Amino acid sequence: MNKRIILNYAIGPVGSGLLSLISLPLITWFYSAEDIGRISIFQIYINFCILLFCMGLDQAYVRDYHESQNKAELLKNLSFPIIVLTIIVLLGVLLIFPNFISSHLYDINSIYLSSITVLAFIAAVISRYLSLILRMQEKALQFSMSQILPKILFLIFIVNVVVFQIARDTNSLVTANALSVIAACLVYIWNTRHELKSALQSRINTEVLRKGFIFGFPLLFSSLAGWGLGVADRLFLKNYSTLSELGIYSVTMSVATVATLFAGIFNTIWAPLVYKWQSTQGIEFDKLNSIAINVVAIVYFIVVLSGLFSWIVTFFFPAQYSNIQYLLPACLLAPLLYTVSEVTGIGISLSRRTVFTMFSSLIAMTVSIAVCYFMVPLFGAKGAACATVLAFFVFYIARSEFSKLLIPEFNFRSIYMATLLILIVSIANLFLTDILRYALWIILLFIGLVIFKTPLSQVQDYCSNYLKRKS
Structure with a gap:
C-alpha cells in the first residue's frame, strides 16, 4: 500500500x-x-x-x-x-x-x-x-x-x-x-x-455462504462481547447514574475519538494489509514485532501528552463539562489499547482461530461489567472510565497472549510494562489532586524518552533525511 x-x-x-x-x-x-x-x-x-x-x-x-x-x-x-x-x-x-x-x-x-x-x-x-x-x-x-x-x-x-x-x-x-x-x-x-x-x-453459492459462516459466526459472539465491552460503561451510567453524567461521559468519549485519529486510520488499513502480505509475500515476524513497538510508543506519548494538556479542552465546553479534563486520558487510552491489540492479536486472524477473539472479549466484558457494577453508582462517569480502560487492558493482554499461543514467533511481552504504566497513571488521574497528577505525567514523559529511545531515534533520522532531501 x-x-x-x-x-x-x-x-x-x-x-x-x-x-x-x-x-x-x-x-x-x-x-x-x-x-x-x-x-x-x-x-x-x-x-x-x-x-x-x-x-x-x-x-x-x-x-x-x-x-x-x-x-x-x-x-x-x-x-x-x-x-x-x-x-x-x-x-x-x-x-x-x-x-x-x-x-x-x-x-x-x-x-x-x-x-x-x-x-x-x-x-x-x-x-x-x-x-x-x-x-x-x-x-x-x-x-x-x-x-x-x-x-x-x-x-x-x-x-x-x-x-x-x-x-x-x-x-x-x-x-x-x-x-x-x-x-x-x-x-x-x-x-x-x-x-x-x-x-x-x-x-x-451456498458453499460460499457456508464457508463464510464457519469463519464469521464465532466472530458474532466475539463482536457482541466486544460491543458489551465497549458500551457497558454507558449502559450502567444510564441505569445506575444520571443522563447528565452519561452526557458528560459521552462528550469525553467523543473528544477521545477525535483525538484517536491515528487509531481510526490504522484500524482501517491494518488487517487487510496483513492479509494481503500473507497471500502474496508471506509474514515477516520481526517486521510485525517492530511495528508493535512503534505503535505502543505512539500510544504512550499520545496519552501522556493528553494528561499534561487536557485542561485546555475545558475552554471549549460549558462549565458543567469541567470533569472532561480528568476523564480524558482514561477514555483516550481505551480505544488506543484496542488498536494495539489489533497488532499484537493479529495471529488469531492469521491462524483463523477466531474463537480466541471471542474468549478475549468475554473475559474483558466480564471485567467491565464487574467494575461498572461497583464503581458507577459510587463515582459516576469516573467509575465508568476506570472500568472501561481496565477492561480494554485485559482485552489487549488476552488477545496478545492467545496470538502468541497460536503463532509462537510473535513476542510482544516486552511492551506490556509501558502500557501498564500509562494504565495506572490514567486511573490515578481520575482521583488525584492536580499537583500529583501533573507530577506523574511529567515522570512518565521522561520514562518514555528512555524506553522508546530507538523508535524516537528512527523518527529523528527520518525527519533529518526528509529535510535534507527538501533542501
Whole structure:
C-alpha cells in the first residue's frame, strides 16, 4: 500500500475528526447533557445492529476477499441475505411495537423517533458492507469522502437548528444523526453501483455462504462481547447514574475519538494489509514485532501528552463539562489499547482461530461489567472510565497472549510494562489532586524518552533525511 493510498485513507478519519471537533462543542452549548446522553445510546445501538445482523459475515468478506476468484459472488452471498433479514426484522418490530424502540432507547414514547431510528439502523447495516467494498478495493478517497459527507450534513443541520430557532430537543438531534447515516448509505450505494450490479447478476453459492459462516459466526459472539465491552460503561451510567453524567461521559468519549485519529486510520488499513502480505509475500515476524513497538510508543506519548494538556479542552465546553479534563486520558487510552491489540492479536486472524477473539472479549466484558457494577453508582462517569480502560487492558493482554499461543514467533511481552504504566497513571488521574497528577505525567514523559529511545531515534533520522532531501 503506497503513501498516496494511506494519505487518502487518512482524509476520512482526519476530516471526520475535525468536523466533530467543530460540531461537538456546538451541540453542548445548545443541547442539554441529557439529550447528548440519548444520542450516545442511539449510536450504541446502531453499532449493536451492525454486529448482530451481519453475524460475522462482513468480517468473512474481508478475510476471503483477496483469495476469492469471484468477488461479486462473494459479496452477494455474504451480504444480500443479511440485508434482507435486517429489513424484515426491524420493520416487523416497528409495525408490531411502534413505541418500543423510542421508549427503550430514549425513555420517550414516540412513533416518529422509532421510525427514524429504524431507517438509520437499516442504512447502517447496508453501509457496513458497501464501505468494505471501497476499503478492499483500496478506493481510499471515495471511502474517505463517504465518511466526511455525513459529518458535513450533520453540522449543517445543527447550524440550521440554531439559526432558524428550531426546537432544540431529542427529536431534532436524533433526526440530524439519522439523516447523516442515511446520507452516508446513499453515497456508498452510488460509489459502489457497478459492484452492486455485478453482485445482483451473480449466482447463489451456498458453499460460499457456508464457508463464510464457519469463519464469521464465532466472530458474532466475539463482536457482541466486544460491543458489551465497549458500551457497558454507558449502559450502567444510564441505569445506575444520571443522563447528565452519561452526557458528560459521552462528550469525553467523543473528544477521545477525535483525538484517536491515528487509531481510526490504522484500524482501517491494518488487517487487510496483513492479509494481503500473507497471500502474496508471506509474514515477516520481526517486521510485525517492530511495528508493535512503534505503535505502543505512539500510544504512550499520545496519552501522556493528553494528561499534561487536557485542561485546555475545558475552554471549549460549558462549565458543567469541567470533569472532561480528568476523564480524558482514561477514555483516550481505551480505544488506543484496542488498536494495539489489533497488532499484537493479529495471529488469531492469521491462524483463523477466531474463537480466541471471542474468549478475549468475554473475559474483558466480564471485567467491565464487574467494575461498572461497583464503581458507577459510587463515582459516576469516573467509575465508568476506570472500568472501561481496565477492561480494554485485559482485552489487549488476552488477545496478545492467545496470538502468541497460536503463532509462537510473535513476542510482544516486552511492551506490556509501558502500557501498564500509562494504565495506572490514567486511573490515578481520575482521583488525584492536580499537583500529583501533573507530577506523574511529567515522570512518565521522561520514562518514555528512555524506553522508546530507538523508535524516537528512527523518527529523528527520518525527519533529518526528509529535510535534507527538501533542501
